[in-house]
Each structure stands twice: as C-alpha cells, then as structure tokens.
Amino acid sequence: MVDSSSKAQKIFRHLLVLANPSANSFDHSIAAEYAGGVKDNGQHIVIRDLYATGFDPVLKATERPAAAGWTPAPxxxxxxxxxxxxxxxxxxxPIWFGLPPAMLKGYVERVVGAGxxxxxxxxxxxxxxxxxxPLISFSTSGASYEWLNSQDQVQALKTIFDVYLWRGLAMSRAEHYRIDSVGSAMDPAYAAEQLAHVREAAQNCCARLASxxxxxxxxxxxxxxxxxxxx
Known part of the structure; x- marks a missing residue:
C-alpha cells in the first residue's frame, strides 16, 4: 500500500511573457524578480522573451479561425x-502610446486567441x-501614475486589455500591477522598492495556487x- 503522503505534489507552472526589446530594461528586471519569487516557493516558471526569441507577431490570413481547415501555425x-x-x-x-507593444498584441492574437x-x-x-x-500583468511607464490617470489611461488599459481578455476568454481573474516613472534616471531605492513588490506579488500568486x-x-x-x- 502506497502512503498518500509520499505521492509527488503538483508542481504549479507559471508562464511569463515578456515584451520589451531592450535586454537592459526594467521589465527584464521585473521578469527576473518574479521568477526568483516563484522558484523560492518551489514552483516552476517559463519565461518567453518575445523579442529575444524572434516571435513573429503578425497574424496571417490562414490563421484566422474562420479559415477552412484551421490549424495552428507551426x-x-x-x-x-x-x-x-x-x-x-x-x-x-511597457506602456507605449497608451497600449502594450504590438509584439504582445500579436502574441495574444496568434497564441492566446488561437482558433x-x-x-x-x-x-x-x-x-x-x-x-x-488567472492573468497577472506588470506594466511599466515613463510617465507618472498621476499623469496617466489624468489622461484616463489607467482605467482605459484595464478595460480594453485586462478585463476584455479575462471575460472574453473565460479566465478566472485579471490582476494588474503598474510601475510608473521608469527610466534611466530611476532612483535606485525606488527601483529596489518596486522589485520587492514584484517578488511579493509572485509569492502571493504562488500561495494562491498552492492553497x-x-x-x-x-x-x-x-x-x-x-x-x-x-x-
């Protein structure tokens, strides 16, 4: 008889999709910090750096789900x-002109929304x-949160991207963490504080999965x- 306590526990898996062309970007630091939090909690993570892998974001006509004999592109x-x-x-x-980069939008069209x-x-x-x-998003912006909010950008992005995907794809929830005033002149203490929040968010995600x-x-x-x- 096998003791149930000896059975291998489920390994929860996180898929992190990174969309910033600069290898030295703060978004890369966010991805690394989140990954560290996941690994500290004994869970598994895969990072897909769309620019580094050369992901093609362009949806082809043959990939449209209405096309006859539709199959995923190789x-x-x-x-x-x-x-x-x-x-x-x-x-x-990063937030560019009020929206995610076209690279990430292409990933949504070709992968998340496939078929x-x-x-x-x-x-x-x-x-x-x-x-x-669940969908967890970390967005960065060079502008301040106050300025973005004054332009109605904060709520707009949440509505047209996070909530739209959550509801339309029948996901369970959409959480969004915003880090503003990001740039080459960032105060090191401020940057460290934001990365600590990222690691805390990763730990919370791990705990919610495990529980x-x-x-x-x-x-x-x-x-x-x-x-x-x-x-």
Missing part, C-alpha cells in the same frame, strides 16, 4: 502548448488553453457565467 505550436500546461499567465511589458472566433469571444465560451486561469484559492475563484466564476447564460 511556429506557435510550442507557444500554445506552454500556455496549455501553465496554471497562471503573466504579462510583463477562438468572434462568436466564442462574445459568448465567452472559454478558450481551452487559458480558461479558468487552491485560484481554483476556487475559477469555479465561482464559472458558476456565475452559467447563471448568466440564457440557456
């Missing part, structure tokens, strides 16, 4: 598999590779959607 098959096996999706990116039709999106039927999973909190939230969200369904 160069995104691995990306889709990484997403499918992840328990949590993390985006790290998902407009009817699926409107009906929030659930994208299998991310359904019920089943995210799973419970996903079940509650699925039940809420079912109640709202006209069927």
């Amino acid at each position: 160069d995104v098959v691995e990306e889709i598999e990484l997403l499918r096996t992840a328990d949590l999706l993390v985006f790290v990116y 998902y039709t407009v009817n699926d999106l409107q009906g929030a039927v659930g994208q299998p590779v991310v359904q019920g999973k 089943g909190q995210y799973r419970s939230e996903a079940e509650a969200e699925a039940a809420r959607r079912a109640r709202k369904s006209p069927g």
Whole structure:
C-alpha cells in the first residue's frame, strides 16, 4: 500500500511573457524578480522573451479561425502548448502610446486567441488553453501614475486589455500591477522598492495556487457565467 503522503505534489507552472526589446530594461528586471519569487516557493516558471526569441507577431490570413481547415501555425505550436500546461499567465511589458507593444498584441492574437472566433469571444465560451486561469500583468511607464490617470489611461488599459481578455476568454481573474516613472534616471531605492513588490506579488500568486484559492475563484466564476447564460 502506497502512503498518500509520499505521492509527488503538483508542481504549479507559471508562464511569463515578456515584451520589451531592450535586454537592459526594467521589465527584464521585473521578469527576473518574479521568477526568483516563484522558484523560492518551489514552483516552476517559463519565461518567453518575445523579442529575444524572434516571435513573429503578425497574424496571417490562414490563421484566422474562420479559415477552412484551421490549424495552428507551426511556429506557435510550442507557444500554445506552454500556455496549455501553465496554471497562471503573466504579462510583463511597457506602456507605449497608451497600449502594450504590438509584439504582445500579436502574441495574444496568434497564441492566446488561437482558433477562438468572434462568436466564442462574445459568448465567452472559454478558450481551452487559458480558461479558468488567472492573468497577472506588470506594466511599466515613463510617465507618472498621476499623469496617466489624468489622461484616463489607467482605467482605459484595464478595460480594453485586462478585463476584455479575462471575460472574453473565460479566465478566472485579471490582476494588474503598474510601475510608473521608469527610466534611466530611476532612483535606485525606488527601483529596489518596486522589485520587492514584484517578488511579493509572485509569492502571493504562488500561495494562491498552492492553497487552491485560484481554483476556487475559477469555479465561482464559472458558476456565475452559467447563471448568466440564457440557456
């Protein structure tokens, strides 16, 4: 008889998608700090640096889900598999002209949204590779939070990107951490403080995965959607 306590515990997997072309960017420091927090908690992380890997963000006509005989493009098959096996999706990116870089938008179109039709999106039927999973985002900006908020950018980005993906793909939640006033002249103490917040966020994510909190939230969200369904 095998003692259940000896069975291997589930290893939770984080997929971090990084979208900044500068290898020396603060976004890279964020990714490294988040990864450190995950590893400290005995969980697994894969970092996909889209610029470093040469990811092609351009959606082809043959990749549109309405195309006859649709299949994933060969160069995104691995990306889709990484997403499918992840328990949590993390985006790290700078805000450019009020939006994420085109590189990240291309990743959403070609990988996160692969095979998902407009009817699926409107009906929030659930994208299998991310359904019920949390989305955690870290965005950086050179401008201050106060200035961005005065331009209505903070709420706008949350609405058109985070909430849109969360609801349309039937994910469990969307959390967003914003780090403002990022640049070459950043005060070292301020930078260190922000990275400490990133590591704390990573630790919180690990704890929520391990405790089943995210799973419970996903079940509650699925039940809420079912109640709202006209069927």
